[in-house]
Amino acid sequence: MNPDLMESLGRILGDRLGTSDAIRAQHGSGESFHPPDPPDAVAFVDSTAEVAAVVAACAEHETPVVPFGAGTSLEGHVNAVRGGVCIALGGMTRVLHLSQEDMDCRVEAGLTRLGLESELKGTGLFFPVDPGADATLGGMVSTGASGTTTVRYGTMRENVLGLTVVLANGRVIRTGTRARKSSAGYDLTRLFVGAEGTLGIVTEVALRLRGVPEAVASAVCSFPGLEAAVNAVTLTIQTGVPVARAELLDDVQMDAVNRFSGFEYPIQPTLFLEFHGSPDSVREQSEAVAEICAELGGTGFRWATRTEDRNELWHARHEAYYAGLALRPGARGWATDVCVPLSELAGSIVATRADIDAEGLTAPIVGHVGDGNFHVLFIIDPDDEVEMAKADRVNSRMIDRAIAVGGTCTGEHGVGFGKMPYLAKEHGEALETMADLKRALDPRNLMNPGKVIG
Amino acid sequence: MNPDLMESLGRILGDRLGTSDAIRAQHGSGESFHPPDPPDAVAFVDSTAEVAAVVAACAEHETPVVPFGAGTSLEGHVNAVRGGVCIALGGMTRVLHLSQEDMDCRVEAGLTRLGLESELKGTGLFFPVDPGADATLGGMVSTGASGTTTVRYGTMRENVLGLTVVLANGRVIRTGTRARKSSAGYDLTRLFVGAEGTLGIVTEVALRLRGVPEAVASAVCSFPGLEAAVNAVTLTIQTGVPVARAELLDDVQMDAVNRFSGFEYPIQPTLFLEFHGSPDSVREQSEAVAEICAELGGTGFRWATRTEDRNELWHARHEAYYAGLALRPGARGWATDVCVPLSELAGSIVATRADIDAEGLTAPIVGHVGDGNFHVLFIIDPDDEVEMAKADRVNSRMIDRAIAVGGTCTGEHGVGFGKMPYLAKEHGEALETMADLKRALDPRNLMNPGKVIG
Numbered sequence: 081m082n083p084d085l086m087e088s089l090g091r092i093l094g095d096r097l098g099t100s101d102a103i104r105a106q107h108g109s110g111e112s113f114h115p116p117d118p119p120d121a122v123a124f125v126d127s128t129a130e131v132a133a134v135v136a137a138c139a140e141h142e143t144p145v146v147p148f149g150a151g152t153s154l155e156g157h158v159n160a161v162r163g164g165v166c167i168a169l170g171g172m173t174r175v176l177h178l179s180q181e182d183m184d185c186r187v188e189a190g191l192t193r194l195g196l197e198s199e200l201k202g203t204g205l206f207f208p209v210d211p212g213a214d215a216t217l218g219g220m221v222s223t224g225a226s227g228t229t230t231v232r233y234g235t236m237r238e239n240v241l242g243l244t245v246v247l248a249n250g251r252v253i254r255t256g257t258r259a260r261k262s263s264a265g266y267d268l269t270r271l272f273v274g275a276e277g278t279l280g281i282v283t284e285v286a287l288r289l290r291g292v293p294e295a296v297a298s299a300v301c302s303f304p305g306l307e308a309a310v311n312a313v314t315l316t317i318q319t320g321v322p323v324a325r326a327e328l329l330d331d332v333q334m335d336a337v338n339r340f341s342g343f344e345y346p347i348q349p350t351l352f353l354e355f356h357g358s359p360d361s362v363r364e365q366s367e368a369v370a371e372i373c374a375e376l377g378g379t380g381f382r383w384a385t386r387t388e389d390r391n392e393l394w395h396a397r398h399e400a401y402y403a404g405l406a407l408r409p410g411a412r413g414w415a416t417d418v419c420v421p422l423s424e425l426a427g428s429i430v431a432t433r434a435d436i437d438a439e440g441l442t443a444p445i446v447g448h449v450g451d452g453n454f455h456v457l458f459i460i461d462p463d464d465e466v467e468m469a470k471a472d473r474v475n476s477r478m479i480d481r482a483i484a485v486g487g488t489c490t491g492e493h494g495v496g497f498g499k500m501p502y503l504a505k506e507h508g509e510a511l512e513t514m515a516d517l518k519r520a521l522d523p524r525n526l527m528n529p530g531k532v533i534g
Numbered sequence: 535m536n537p538d539l540m541e542s543l544g545r546i547l548g549d550r551l552g553t554s555d556a557i558r559a560q561h562g563s564g565e566s567f568h569p570p571d572p573p574d575a576v577a578f579v580d581s582t583a584e585v586a587a588v589v590a591a592c593a594e595h596e597t598p599v600v601p602f603g604a605g606t607s608l609e610g611h612v613n614a615v616r617g618g619v620c621i622a623l624g625g626m627t628r629v630l631h632l633s634q635e636d637m638d639c640r641v642e643a644g645l646t647r648l649g650l651e652s653e654l655k656g657t658g659l660f661f662p663v664d665p666g667a668d669a670t671l672g673g674m675v676s677t678g679a680s681g682t683t684t685v686r687y688g689t690m691r692e693n694v695l696g697l698t699v700v701l702a703n704g705r706v707i708r709t710g711t712r713a714r715k716s717s718a719g720y721d722l723t724r725l726f727v728g729a730e731g732t733l734g735i736v737t738e739v740a741l742r743l744r745g746v747p748e749a750v751a752s753a754v755c756s757f758p759g760l761e762a763a764v765n766a767v768t769l770t771i772q773t774g775v776p777v778a779r780a781e782l783l784d785d786v787q788m789d790a791v792n793r794f795s796g797f798e799y800p801i802q803p804t805l806f807l808e809f810h811g812s813p814d815s816v817r818e819q820s821e822a823v824a825e826i827c828a829e830l831g832g833t834g835f836r837w838a839t840r841t842e843d844r845n846e847l848w849h850a851r852h853e854a855y856y857a858g859l860a861l862r863p864g865a866r867g868w869a870t871d872v873c874v875p876l877s878e879l880a881g882s883i884v885a886t887r888a889d890i891d892a893e894g895l896t897a898p899i900v901g902h903v904g905d906g907n908f909h910v911l912f913i914i915d916p917d918d919e920v921e922m923a924k925a926d927r928v929n930s931r932m933i934d935r936a937i938a939v940g941g942t943c944t945g946e947h948g949v950g951f952g953k954m955p956y957l958a959k960e961h962g963e964a965l966e967t968m969a970d971l972k973r974a975l976d977p978r979n980l981m982n983p984g985k986v987i988g
Contacts, residue, residue: 179875180772183772225717226715254961257941258874259940261905261907262944263680265957265965266729266986267725267728270724279720294774317745320745320747358774421713451714452713486712486713487713495718510722512705517975518720532719
């Protein structure tokens with residue numbers, strides 16, 4: 081890397097500039113199967129002003145910058161594919177503002193989801209977006225994260241009130257206000273949500289919070305087929321039951337959790353449900369859904385409200401990822417996702433399962449059914465080219481089918497570079513408009529280059 | 535207007551090109567007090583292809599285009615302030631797609647909210663965003679509309695799945711998919727929501743629909759002061775009651791509806807509430823809120839579930855606008871709005887009421903309390919310069935106070951040209967980023983010029 085730039089960065093960061101092979105390697109990839117691309121240096125920043133100074137220094141030397149949170153991304157978002165400086169925000173974890181009355185907060189982008197959870201303890205408030213991984217809030221903004229509770233509480237898009245963003249020229253802007261809604265100009269907040277650091281680096285996040293529900297009920301039910309399980313959730317939503325979580329595990333996944341945790345669930349598609357509300361309301365919701373499940377051939381419906389019982393019921397869901405990996409010791413996981421209209425979900429999963437089986441791959445399927453979103457976890461050996469090619473083909477065909485029925489190539493994992501080849505098919509001419517926006521905000525293509533937009 | 539352009543437009547539209555003074559005058563303003571600016575011609579378009587052809591022809595002659603829906607906007611959005619061609623979309627009212635299973639639809643931008651309501655009759659579905667006026671869906675997208683049900687169902691931002699948009703160069707793009715969520719690239723949909731036609735013209739809108747609730751309950755309660763009324767709603771939300779509507783009418787507004795409709799309500803701040811759910815759930819919600827209201831000094835709490843009784847209870851709210859105008863026969867209404875954090879709402883309304891009274895103006899206040907959004911309706915004589923200057927000062931000070939406490943200069947009316955002077959104060963440097971986006975998508979400033987971005 082340019083020695084003048086190194087000197088500038090050293091002046092800004094002191095000993096918080098990392099250049100050792102170990103530190104660079106740690107910051108060269110997320111949790112995905114994609115091979116790593118280490119940055120030339122890692123800037124352990126401590127404030128928005130430092131991020132702005134680092135970005136400005138890099139801009140002066142035409143050097144790319146790549147933001148890095150907790151490194152939990154799945155499609156190569158954090159890989160330094162063109163080298164440059166990794167801006168590691170994990171040290172920026174301050175809570176800048178928290179209002180119980182307004183049910184909102186403003187935090188630095190490096191605070192993680194679970195870090196926020198512990199900050200909120202005792203306030204009666206919680207932040208509902210739960211992608212599973214303990215990602216940073218800045219990372220969750222940047223991938224437009226969602227997860228198990230999205231069916232009730234929405235994605236990051238619906239729960240971010242505003243941002244502080246460092247632009248390509250080193251200038252700092254604040255988007256949004258503390259008001260719950262606004263019609264005052266272009267929605268910059270939502271433009272940076274899901275932009276994966278390619279339009280600017282998010283350094284602060286203002287979030288909408290929710291009241292911790294008075295009561296929570298969890299439920300589990302097995303189904304004779306995928307269609308019945310999906311239809312149970314569709315009908316639940318149509319009936320107006322405000323289900324808070326509705327997770328589907330397919331038969332391969334249920335077999336995996338049985339083996340991993342010693343359960344004896346039927347090897348059948350199984351729904352894991354959760355209800356939030358008053359004690360009366362969660363009982364009413366559970367009863368209504370039990371009836372719907374029974375009508376559709378669901379069996380073994382169990383529900384619980386005590387925390388220990390609920391945790392036990394949901395244990396199988398929480399273990400799904402590691403149970404999947406354990407199907408083949410030593411193998412890696414390649415997690416991919418698509419999202420389709422609800423009416424297409426059962427068909428999409430059935431077709432994908434058949435394709436996986438025809439290729440002879442091991443790959444459990446888990447779905448956020450209420451959103452039409454499902455995940456395939458290929459259990460693979462990244463060094464086996466034949467196997468990787470098979471997984472790639474199954475992934476491509478799954479995406480093609482999703483796009484053909486009006487869906488999207490990724491519901492929540494994001495694009496990184498892993499899903500870039502599919503954007504043209506999904507967006508058509510609109511991809512050119514995205515490129516126009518990229519050129520407008522980052523004319524020299526230095527903000528996380530090689531991601532999202534080619 | 536350029537005769538070559540007139541000829542081109544005539545070829546595209548035949549007799550659907552209006553140039554008479556009457557037609558031009560009809561399309562020169564919305565419902566606001568702002569004086570009209572008639573366009574040079576009105577293109578009564580019938581398809582996306584026609585809009586694209588008109589935009590391309592106008593671009594060739596450097597002529598502005600201004601989209602027009604139902605003409606219900608309040609800040610001069612549809613005024614042709616630099617002349618040019620009005621693109622009237624009111625004839626484009628087809629329902630292109632409607633899925634009960636997926637609870638979504640795709641409609642042409644000229645369909646109005648009530649038009650959609652009648653299309654959805656018998657499906658068990660409804661579209662929840664209700665700004666009051668019978669605006670077109672395209673117009674509601676373009677102002678980022680919201681309204682009485684936003685506290686429960688969100689604004690247009692949360693309820694639009696995708697759009698068809700004609701860009702400045704005449705190209706047509708589709709944004710979004712039929713999937714409920716996506717992380718596949720920049721969120722173009724949300725960029726056009728609230729852009730007021732300055733980045734492109736929305737011709738089709740894909741919407742998320744909701745299940746008609748099994749039961750609805752309405753309630754009314756009077757309060758000794760604004761603070762108590764606002765606190766009742768805040769507490770309701772914090773407690774997790776999923777209130778569907780929470781409208782505040784101040785004492786001046788209550789006096790107006792008493793006079794207009796012969797009611798005998800106490801001349802006090804009054805809440806109008808609505809609850810959606812199962813019969814048990816709406817009873818439980820109503821009882822919980824009745825208790826909260828009583829604790830805060832609320833009196834005369836009444837609630838009802840039968841449609842006729844509910845309509846009677848909410849009659850005063852529905853008549854608020856006309857009751858306000860009737861306070862001074864012959865006068866016009868100037869409606870303005872701001873949105874602030876909930877904790878600042880009571881203070882903002884009290885300060886605004888004091889300011890209105892000090893200036894000697896007549897102006898009832900109505901608020902969507904759950905969102906922190908409130909409206910002032912100045913009842914004025916637009917020809918009285920002194921009075922107009924007073925209203926302008928009250929409006930400016932209300933906005934300054936809103937911005938000072940972290941709020942926005944408009945929660946749902948939009949910018950048009952009426953609120954343009956306040957954007958710099960609200961957004962700071964971020965306004966420059968908005969201008970960058972405008973230049974990127976409309977480099978010759980022909981899309982509704984003179985609105986939002988200067």
